[in-house]
Amino acid sequence: SCWFVYKYDNDVSKSLKLIWFDKRFFSQNLKMVRVKNRYILVQFMCNNRSETETFALTSRQVGTFLQQRIEKYYGEFGIASMLRLHVIYFNEKTRLCIIQTRHGPHRFVTSILPLLTVADTESVRYRTLYVGATLQQCQKFVARYQQNYVNKMIGSYRGEAQRERFIEDVTRVKQI
Structure with missing residues (x-):
């Protein structure tokens, strides 16, 4: 079995040549490449x-x-290097956000976050809390961070119903 591919000739006439490739050549010489992702945990700090x-x-x-x-x-x-930028988690209560990017260009995101001062129409500061290689490790960090946040803020709520609603809001996960 073989593949036929059309290729432009370097000639001035730009004529098409029919090139024959053997599938065995590709199966022996081409290997799959692992795609590495980075997960960036960011917190939005509203100024007002x-x-x-x-x-x-x-x-x-x-x-x-x-x-x-x-x-x-x-x-x-x-x-062009950030075509695989996805926001996979956002919590409105704790203002936490997990951004998925490819390994390498993730440095573009982490380097511009301190420079940003606005989100939508709000005046905001961005805090990079964690950069991890796996989503599972990032979610573990989020769980610990949210537990600390609940422990810190639970005293300001009066009544059991308000506290339960607050805990539910904090632990809710919103995804795309």
């Missing part, structure tokens, strides 16, 4: 809101905003 107020922003808005800023600071090379 208290910690108890929710932050109404969707994960899609965060993703498009980050892609626009990467294009602004790194140009076409930056945006």
Whole structure:
């Protein structure tokens, strides 16, 4: 079995040549490459809101905003390398966000986060809390962080119903 591929000739006439490839050549010489991802845990710190107020922003808005800023600071090379940028987790209560990128270009995201001061129309600071190789390790860090957040903030809520609602809001996971 074989493949036929059309290829442009270097001739001025740009004529097409029919090239024959043997499948055995490709199966012996080409190997799969492992794709490494990095997961960046970011917290949004609102300058003009208290910690108890929710932050109404969707994960899609965060993703498009980050892609626009990467294009602004790194140009076409930056945006081309960040085609695999996904916001896979966003919690409005704790303002935590997990961003999935490819290994290597993840440095573009981590380098522009301190430069950003706005999210949507809000004045915001971005804190990079964790950069991990697996989503499972990142989720473990989120669970520990949310438990510390609950322990810190639970005293400000009166009544059992408010506390239960607060804990439910904090531990809720919103995904795309």
